[in-house]
Amino acid sequence: MSKKEKIAFGKLNLMRNDLLDGKPKIRIGFVGGGPNSFIGYSHRLASRFDNRFSFVAGVFSRDIKKSIKFGISLGLDPSRCYNNYNVMAKKEFKRKDGIQALGIMTPSGDHYKIAKPFIEKKIHIISDKPLTATLEDAIKLEKLIKKHKVVFALTHNYSAYPMLREAKSIIENGMIGKVMLFNVEYPQGYTVGISKKNESTILKWRLDKKLCGPSMILAEIGTHAYHLLRYVTNLEVKEISAEVNSLSPELSVDDNAFMVLRMKNNARGSIWVSSAATGGENGLKIRVYGNKGSVEWFQDDPNNLKFVELNKPTKIITRASNFVSDLSMKSSRLVAGHPEGFFEAFANIYTEFANSIYDYNKNKKFKYTHPSIEDGVKGIKFIFAAKKSSKQNSKWIKI
Numbered sequence: 001m002s003k004k005e006k007i008a009f010g011k012l013n014l015m016r017n018d019l020l021d022g023k024p025k026i027r028i029g030f031v032g033g034g035p036n037s038f039i040g041y042s043h044r045l046a047s048r049f050d051n052r053f054s055f056v057a058g059v060f061s062r063d064i065k066k067s068i069k070f071g072i073s074l075g076l077d078p079s080r081c082y083n084n085y086n087v088m089a090k091k092e093f094k095r096k097d098g099i100q101a102l103g104i105m106t107p108s109g110d111h112y113k114i115a116k117p118f119i120e121k122k123i124h125i126i127s128d129k130p131l132t133a134t135l136e137d138a139i140k141l142e143k144l145i146k147k148h149k150v151v152f153a154l155t156h157n158y159s160a161y162p163m164l165r166e167a168k169s170i171i172e173n174g175m176i177g178k179v180m181l182f183n184v185e186y187p188q189g190y191t192v193g194i195s196k197k198n199e200s201t202i203l204k205w206r207l208d209k210k211l212c213g214p215s216m217i218l219a220e221i222g223t224h225a226y227h228l229l230r231y232v233t234n235l236e237v238k239e240i241s242a243e244v245n246s247l248s249p250e251l252s253v254d255d256n257a258f259m260v261l262r263m264k265n266n267a268r269g270s271i272w273v274s275s276a277a278t279g280g281e282n283g284l285k286i287r288v289y290g291n292k293g294s295v296e297w298f299q300d301d302p303n304n305l306k307f308v309e310l311n312k313p314t315k316i317i318t319r320a321s322n323f324v325s326d327l328s329m330k331s332s333r334l335v336a337g338h339p340e341g342f343f344e345a346f347a348n349i350y351t352e353f354a355n356s357i358y359d360y361n362k363n364k365k366f367k368y369t370h371p372s373i374e375d376g377v378k379g380i381k382f383i384f385a386a387k388k389s390s391k392q393n394s395k396w397i398k399i
């Protein structure tokens with residue numbers, strides 16, 4: 001092993017995060033993520049990955065019998081399985097060993113009202129995206145978090161892939177020069193062929209604007225793409241021109257959005273998100289072009305990053321190799337060549353959330369390394385701006 005290789009291996013070993021090193025585990029509860037939920041398993045698994053949390057309580061159904069049954073099947077004490085988040089907040093607060101953190105994975109329109117009673121009891125929050133269904137709720141949530149000084153993380157999980165973070169580091173270090181152009185795309189195909197008869201079984205609460213917000217497709221994957229763009233480039237959007245519509249003939253909600261963006265640094269680019277792309281699975285892709293080079297990352301090939309420097313041959317940088325940045329290396333667990341993927345990236349957000357809580361408990365402050373409440377509010381502003389633009393024949397709207 002060369003000296004360089006040894007250094008890389010050492011760094012990676014240090015990042016094997018299941019060592020608690022004397023830190024106590026954080027007691028966490030979950031609201032949502034019941035038996036048939038889509039994302040509940042990912043949250044529970046991600047919270048266990050690096051040994052930072054003890055999962056001790058939850059609301060898994062509004063029916064107490066079902067909530068207890070599911071909680072028991074997960075190994076919980078039945079007395080800590082609730083059917084109402086207000087009751088859970090009160091009862092957990094009274095316990096000496098009550099929860100210190102809460103994960104929320106219910107339909108988005110309920111995120112604010114579920115988070116509120118816990119935040120008021122100083123319980124830290126990790127929530128799924130989008131932050132809320134309305135801008136009013138997003139702003140109220142931000143104020144509440146700032147008032148009670150709790151840690152908040154939003155699970156924009158894609159931003160925690162190691163090679164996506166390598167792209168961020170390359171851009172931050174000026175290795176592609178000034179960002180000029182970009183494209184983020186996320187084609188999925190799950191609404192193709194949906195009919196009035198079966199849309200409610202597939203889209204469930206996503207048909208209800210109070211729970212999903214004004215745009216199904218922007219709530220589902222649009223905010224992920226928007227966050228990724230801001231995270232990787234460190235740039236903010238100035239204005240947006242959008243066409244958000246429903247291409248499937250019988251669908252009641254939107255399933256496709258094309259957006260052109262002007263950035264504050266004058267870069268130009270586009271975001272395309274869709275559930276109407278026949279055969280599309282989770283084809284998330286980001287490409288960023290600067291005046292000296294470019295980077296390209298595709299979720300289908302998450303352990304590799306394409307990096308081009310002007311007039312030089314294309315490089316493929318591999319995850320956890322000797323050549324990656326500390327940020328990327330810290331986000332990896334396995335040595336180079338073994339594939340890492342979706343769950344590991346999701347777990348990075350949980351581990352960073354835990355680290356923020358440890359820092360907060362020690363110093364009463366912490367530095368955001370995971371998506372924050374500000375990111376959440378920006379995501380909701382983006383949804384509303386895109387919808388507004390689309391309603392006005394793609395007029396440019398300032399964000």
Ligand SMILES: NC(=O)c1ccc[n+]([C@@H]2O[C@H](COP(=O)([O-])OP(=O)(O)OC[C@H]3O[C@@H](n4cnc5c(N)ncnc54)[C@H](O)[C@@H]3O)[C@@H](O)[C@H]2O)c1
Pocket residue numbers: 031032033034035036037038039040059060061062085105106107108110128129130155156157204205219220
């Ligand atoms: N990060 C991601 O990649 C990702 C992927 C999918 C969904 N999501 C987000 O996760 C959230 C949940 O989406 P889903 O697809 O898992 O939905 P889902 O319909 O599959 O599951 C929702 C769960 O919440 C429960 N629930 C609803 N209201 C509740 C309440 N008041 N109290 C307790 N439990 C309640 C339901 O019983 C169900 O178990 C949404 O905000 C969605 O946007 C994120």
